[in-house]
Amino acid sequence: MITIYDILRRPLITEKSNYQSSKLNQYVFEVAQEATKTMVKDAIERLYEVDVVRVNIINTPAKRGRRRNRRLMVRKPGYKKAIITLAEGQSLDIFEGVQ
Amino acid sequence: MKIEKTPQDDHQMKLVVEVEADHMEANKHRAARMLAQHTKIPGFRPGKAPYDVIRRHIGDDAILEQAIDILLEDTYPEILKEAEIDPGAPGSLTSIDNLDPPTFTFTIPLKPTVDLGKYRKVRLPYKYKAPDKARVDEEMESLRKMYATTETVDRKVEFDDYILVDVKGGLDEEEEGASLSEELSRSGFAVAVRKEDQEDEWPFPGFAKSLVGLKPGDSKTILHKFSKKHDNEALQAKNASFEVTVKTVQAVLLPPFNDEFAKTVGDFENLEALRETVKQNLENRLKSEYDDEYYEAVMEKIREGTELKYPPQVLEHEQEDIIEDIRQRLSQQGMELESYLKIRKMTMDKFIEEEVRSSAVKRLERSLLMDKISKEEEIRLKKSDISQEYGATLSQLQMQGLDLSRVKGGKKGQQELAQMVAAESANRLMVRQILERIKDIATGEIEKAEKAAKKEAGAKKEAAIKDSRAEKKKTPEKNTARKTTALKTGKFGETKPKTQNTSRKKATKED
Numbered sequence: 130m131i132t133i134y135d136i137l138r139r140p141l142i143t144e145k146s147n148y149q150s151s152k153l154n155q156y157v158f159e160v161a162q163e164a165t166k167t168m169v170k171d172a173i174e175r176l177y178e179v180d181v182v183r184v185n186i187i188n189t190p191a192k193r194g195r196r197r198n199r200r201l202m203v204r205k206p207g208y209k210k211a212i213i214t215l216a217e218g219q220s221l222d223i224f225e226g227v228q
Numbered sequence: 229m230k231i232e233k234t235p236q237d238d239h240q241m242k243l244v245v246e247v248e249a250d251h252m253e254a255n256k257h258r259a260a261r262m263l264a265q266h267t268k269i270p271g272f273r274p275g276k277a278p279y280d281v282i283r284r285h286i287g288d289d290a291i292l293e294q295a296i297d298i299l300l301e302d303t304y305p306e307i308l309k310e311a312e313i314d315p316g317a318p319g320s321l322t323s324i325d326n327l328d329p330p331t332f333t334f335t336i337p338l339k340p341t342v343d344l345g346k347y348r349k350v351r352l353p354y355k356y357k358a359p360d361k362a363r364v365d366e367e368m369e370s371l372r373k374m375y376a377t378t379e380t381v382d383r384k385v386e387f388d389d390y391i392l393v394d395v396k397g398g399l400d401e402e403e404e405g406a407s408l409s410e411e412l413s414r415s416g417f418a419v420a421v422r423k424e425d426q427e428d429e430w431p432f433p434g435f436a437k438s439l440v441g442l443k444p445g446d447s448k449t450i451l452h453k454f455s456k457k458h459d460n461e462a463l464q465a466k467n468a469s470f471e472v473t474v475k476t477v478q479a480v481l482l483p484p485f486n487d488e489f490a491k492t493v494g495d496f497e498n499l500e501a502l503r504e505t506v507k508q509n510l511e512n513r514l515k516s517e518y519d520d521e522y523y524e525a526v527m528e529k530i531r532e533g534t535e536l537k538y539p540p541q542v543l544e545h546e547q548e549d550i551i552e553d554i555r556q557r558l559s560q561q562g563m564e565l566e567s568y569l570k571i572r573k574m575t576m577d578k579f580i581e582e583e584v585r586s587s588a589v590k591r592l593e594r595s596l597l598m599d600k601i602s603k604e605e606e607i608r609l610k611k612s613d614i615s616q617e618y619g620a621t622l623s624q625l626q627m628q629g630l631d632l633s634r635v636k637g638g639k640k641g642q643q644e645l646a647q648m649v650a651a652e653s654a655n656r657l658m659v660r661q662i663l664e665r666i667k668d669i670a671t672g673e674i675e676k677a678e679k680a681a682k683k684e685a686g687a688k689k690e691a692a693i694k695d696s697r698a699e700k701k702k703t704p705e706k707n708t709a710r711k712t713t714a715l716k717t718g719k720f721g722e723t724k725p726k727t728q729n730t731s732r733k734k735a736t737k738e739d
Contacts (some may be wrong), residue, residue, distance in 0.1 A: 143271030147278060 133172040136164045140221075141210065149212070156221050160186075160211045169211045180216035187212070231311050236335070239539040243334040244325070245307055247299065252330045255302075259294035260286075296324065300332070307334070314339045317541035337539030342600040347530045352670040356518045364507045371506065372485065375492065378478040385442050389421050390478040393439070397470040399463075412468060416475070439472060447473045523663055526670045527594060530601075536593055546588040547580060554584075602662050609657055617653035625649065 138159040140146075146157040160169055166184040173181050191207035215221070232244040260282045265275045269285050283291065300321060308315060319336030359367075378390055385391055397412025421436045429435055432452050442448060450470045454463045483489050490502040555565045569579055601607075668674045 141271070142281065144273060144276050147281070
C-alpha cells in the first residue's frame with residue numbers, strides 16, 4: 130500500500146524550476162512512478178499545509194547514451210515529474226535556500 | 229570605514245580597519261557570482277544559479293574567503309588614501325579580527341624617509357694629484373718588461389733570470405712512504421729569480437733566491453724547515469732537503485727604449501707619443517680610482533649625518549635585486565647560483581646573511597641618499613645632454629660589435645634595446661651630475677658660488693629675482709620614476725652595478 134510519505138521523492142532544483150518557483154508559484158518534484166495527480170495533491174497539502182491549485186504530471190522518459198568511448202552504454206532512468214501550482218501567497222520553504 | 233593607526237619601530241604602520249557590514253554583504257554576492265562562473269552546479273548553466281543555490285553548493289566559507297579578497301582589492305587603495313600613508317612596499321594583511329563588522333589588521337611598510345641633515349656642511353678636500361715623472365717612468369718600465377724576450381745564456385744565475393731546474397726533494401725524517409718526496413720533486417721546473425720573496429713560490433718562499441750563482445749543470449742541496457703554518461699539514465714544521473740541478477739559464481732581454489719600441493707596442497710614431505699615451509692612461513686610471521675613493525668617503529661622511537628610515541621589505545627587495553644580479557652574472561659564465569653556492573659550501577640563507585645583506589644595505593642607503601640629494605639640489609637632466617650621452621653609449625656598444633639591425637625580436641626588440649640604452653645613459657648622466665654636485669659641496673665650491681651670486685644679486689636685486697623665477701618655470705619636469713630605478717644601479721661614474729663587480733671578484737677568487 131503506497132502512503133503519502135512515499136509519493137514525493139525529491140524536489141527538483143534547476144534553472145527552470147527556480148524560475149517557476151520564484152515567478153509562477155509553481156514547485157517541481159520528482160514523484161513515485163505510481164503517483165497520480167490526486168495523490169500528489171493530497172501529499173503536498175497534508176505535508177506542507179498549503180493549498181494546491183493544480184498539479185501537472187510529466188513522465189520523463191529514460192535516456193540512453195554512449196559515454197566515454199563509444200562502446201559503453203549508459204542508461205539514465207526515467208522518472209515521473211510533478212509540477213505543483215500553489216494558491217497565491219503561499220510558498221514551500223524547501224526551495225528558499227538553506228535554513 | 230574606521231581606521232586606527234599605530235606606527236611601529238621598523239618603519240611600518242599598523243592599521244586596524246573596520247568596514248561597514250553592508251559593504252561586506254554586497255561583496256559576498258559578488259564573490260558568489262564569481263565563484264559560480266567556474267563551478268558546475270547541476271541543473272544550472274554556469275553563472276546562472278541564484279545566490280542561495282550557490283551558497284548551498286559551495287558553502288559559506290568559500291564565499292567569505294573570496295569576498296574578503298575582493299573587498300581588500302577594492303578598498304586597499306581607499307584605505308591608504310584615507311589613512312594618508314605612502315607605502316614603500318606592498319602591505320600585508322596580518323589578521324582578520326572580526327567578521328561582524330568586518331575588521332582587518334594591516335601592516336604597511338612606509339616609504340623610506342631620508343633626512344639629509346647638514347649635508348651641505350660636509351667638507352672633504354679633493355686631493356687628486358697627477359702622476360709625477362717617476363710614476364710614468366715606472367709605468368713605462370713595466371711596459372718594457374712586458375715586451376721583454378729571453379735568451380739562453382751560459383753564465384751564472386743572476387737576478388731577473390729565468391731558469392729551468394730539476395728538483396729532487398724529500399723530508400729528512402720520512403714518515404709515510406714516498407708520496408711526499410714525489411710532491412717535493414719536479415723536473416724541468418721553470419723558476420723566475422727575483423729579488424723579492426714571493427709568497428706562493430714553490431716549494432718554499434726564497435727558493436729561487438738560493439740558486440743565484442749556480443751555473444748550468446751545477447747541483448746544490450738546499451735544506452729548509454717548513455713553517456708551522458704551511459698549507460700542507462704533513463709538511464708543517466718539518467725539515468726537508470732539496471737536490472737542485474740547474475739545466476738552463478735564460479737571461480731576460482729588455483727591448484731598448486727607442487722609437488722602434490714604440491712602433492712595436494702599438495701604432496705610435498715615436499717614443500714621445502707612446503709616453504704621452506701611457507701617461508694619459510695612467511692619469512685616467514689613477515683619477516678614476518681616486519674619484520671612487522673620494523666619492524665613497526664623501527658619501528660615508530654624508531651618511532653619518534643623515535637619518536635613514538626604511539622598512540625591512542625594502543631591504544629585502546634590494547637583496548633580491550642583488551641576488552638576481554649575481555644569478556645573471558653567473559649564468560653568463562654558464563653556472564647556476566645553486567651550484568655556485570654548493571661549490572662555496574654555503575646555503576642560500578648564509579649567503580644572504582654574510583654577503584648579500586651588507587652590500588644590499590650599502591646600495592640601498594646610497595641610492596636613497598643620492599635620490600634625496602638630487603631632489604634637494606634640484607638636479608635635472610637637460611634633453612640635449614641625454615641625447616648626447618645616448619649617442620655616446622650607442623656608438624660604444626657598436627664598437628663592441630653590436631649590430632642594431634641584427635637584434636633579436638625585430639622592430640620591437642630594437643625599440644626595447646633603444647629604450648634600455650636611453651635609460652642607461654640617462655641613469656649614468658644623472659649619477660655623474662649628482663656626484664659632481666656632491667663634490668662641489670664637499671669642496672666648498674657651491675658655497676663660494678652662492679656667495680658670489682648673492683653679492684651680484686644684491687647689486688641688481690629685482691632683475692635677478694625676476695630672472696630666476698623665469699628660469700625655474702622653464703626647467704622641465706623630470707620623470708622621477710626613472711630616476712629612482714636609475715639610481716639603484718649607480719656606482720660612481722661607472723655603468724656597471726656594484727654587485728656585478730663584487731660577484732666577479734668572488735668568482736675569480738674561486739677559480
